[in-house]
Amino acid sequence: MDKQTQTLLKYTSRSLYLSARILPRTIRDAFGIAYLLCRYADSIADTPLLPPQRRLYWIAKYPQMITHPDEKEQNELIKEICGSSDNPYEKELLENLPCCLRAFQALSPLQQQAVLEVARQVCNGMQMDLQTFPAENSGPIASLHTAQDLEHYCHLMGGAPGVFWSTLITQTVRLPIEKERLLLLGRNIGDALQIVNILRDLPKDLRIGRCYFPLEELSPLGLTPQDLLEPKNSPRFEPIKQKWIYWGLSKLQSAFEYMQALPKTQLRHRAAVAWPVLWTADTLYKVYQEQNLLDVAHRVKIPRRVIYKTMLLSPFVLPSNRLFAKWLENKMALFPPSANTL
Numbered sequence: 001m002d003k004q005t006q007t008l009l010k011y012t013s014r015s016l017y018l019s020a021r022i023l024p025r026t027i028r029d030a031f032g033i034a035y036l037l038c039r040y041a042d043s044i045a046d047t048p049l050l051p052p053q054r055r056l057y058w059i060a061k062y063p064q065m066i067t068h069p070d071e072k073e074q075n076e077l078i079k080e081i082c083g084s085s086d087n088p089y090e091k092e093l094l095e096n097l098p099c100c101l102r103a104f105q106a107l108s109p110l111q112q113q114a115v116l117e118v119a120r121q122v123c124n125g126m127q128m129d130l131q132t133f134p135a136e137n138s139g140p141i142a143s144l145h146t147a148q149d150l151e152h153y154c155h156l157m158g159g160a161p162g163v164f165w166s167t168l169i170t171q172t173v174r175l176p177i178e179k180e181r182l183l184l185l186g187r188n189i190g191d192a193l194q195i196v197n198i199l200r201d202l203p204k205d206l207r208i209g210r211c212y213f214p215l216e217e218l219s220p221l222g223l224t225p226q227d228l229l230e231p232k233n234s235p236r237f238e239p240i241k242q243k244w245i246y247w248g249l250s251k252l253q254s255a256f257e258y259m260q261a262l263p264k265t266q267l268r269h270r271a272a273v274a275w276p277v278l279w280t281a282d283t284l285y286k287v288y289q290e291q292n293l294l295d296v297a298h299r300v301k302i303p304r305r306v307i308y309k310t311m312l313l314s315p316f317v318l319p320s321n322r323l324f325a326k327w328l329e330n331k332m333a334l335f336p337p338s339a340n341t342l
Contacts, residue, residue: 022271027168030111033103034164036093037066037115038122043094045126047081052130054080059127063120069101110171118164125156129210136208141225143211143218150214150244154194155187162190169262169269177261185261188254189277195248196280199241199287202228203296213240217342231295239342245288246338252281255328260321270318278310281331288335 023031044050044058058077065073074097082094093100104115133142144150166186170179198205198212205212211225217240218224227233255277262270282302292298317323 022268022275024172024266024268026172027111029103030107030115030168031165033100033107034115034118034161036100037104037119038161040093040097040100041119041123041126044077044081045129048136049081049083052135056127056130059123059130062123063116066101066104066116066119069098069105071098074098074101111168114164114167114171118160121156121160125153125160128153128156133208133210138209141206141209141211141229143225144214146214146216150198150212151191153212154191154198158190158192158194158197159187160190162186162188162193165272173263173266173269175261175263182258182261185254185258188251189258189273192248192251192284193276193280195244195251196283196287199244199248199293200283200300203294203298206294207296213244217243228294231292234292234294237294241287241293242338243342245284246335248280248284249332249335252277252284252328252332256325259324264319264321267315267318270324271314274314274318274324275310278328278331279307281328282306285331285334 041059041062044062045055047055050058058080061073065077078095078097082091104112107115132144134140144153163183163186166182169175170182175182202213206225206228211218211228213228215225218227221236221239223233223236228237255273258273259270262273264270279302283300286300286302287293290298290300293300313327317327
């Protein structure tokens with residue numbers, strides 16, 4: 001990546017930038033470019049400047065724009081969505097789609113294929129958003145219907161990126177595990193990363209008309225998506241919260257086998273996988289402890305000192321599968337056995 005795309009990645013990706021920086025150069029560019037392209041798609045899907053049908057039009061067209069850049073099309077898209085963000089770095093990203101597309105063209109054919117596939121899957125997830133939920137602040141809150149809908153959404157928005165980074169690793173490192181097995185483990189880890197985002201962003205999503213938690217689970221508890229706007233209903237929502245916390249933890253269990261498959265000499269790969277896994281476990285526990293998750297004022301976020309402590313301990317822990325396993329086990333041991341019956 002050139003200096004401009006590196007700056008865009010740094011200021012639009014928050015903690016993910018830390019994982020990108022630690023990756024070996026052989027896959028660092030592909031990882032960063034995939035993030036920027038998916039982030040650009042997210043900006044299209046979320047822009048308040050366009051009605052949902054117009055956003056759907058651009059999201060459906062977006063993967064083709066990556067593989068077959070057209071200057072006229074790019075300029076039309078940029079013109080329509082620029083001005084949708086107050087973040088100066090995201091604004092710069094929106095204005096620099098051609099820069100991101102040129103960086104994509106500089107990747108190897110195998111990496112281009114992997115980046116394009118994850119972009120397609122994420123765009124499918126964004127189409128699901130736009131087809132399921134109303135325009136922001138336009139009326140009643142809509143909800144997914146079934147648990148299978150939520151799992152599928154997690155596969156698209158989290159699992160697919162997990163498959164992507166696992167694919168990049170298999171392209172550069174010889175592993176003592178079948179490729180398909182590693183991809184499955186990567187998908188599980190990505191699912192866990194996505195469900196923790198959905199849990200902690202619940203109050204914010206509700207206020208733009210989106211409830212990812214299914215009606216088939218809300219209704220038996222006498223809840224509607226609209227009821228979740230009231231913090232006083234947090235105790236009634238607790239069984240659903242706990243169900244999906246433990247679903248995320250079950251997916252995160254794949255990290256034990258995943259780390260065993262990564263050679264101990266590949267510390268950069270190991271850190272890039274271990275850090276989001278450990279931070280996800282930390283965040284899930286904060287969600288578990290939060291008794292008022294529906295209150296928009298209660299933002300669930302792990303403190304920076306936890307992030308820095310993880311990074312500081314990594315050189316001493318990550319060369320050992322046993323020590324990493326113990327580290328993650330200790331975090332998971334904070335959760336009591338699940339008694340959820342949903």
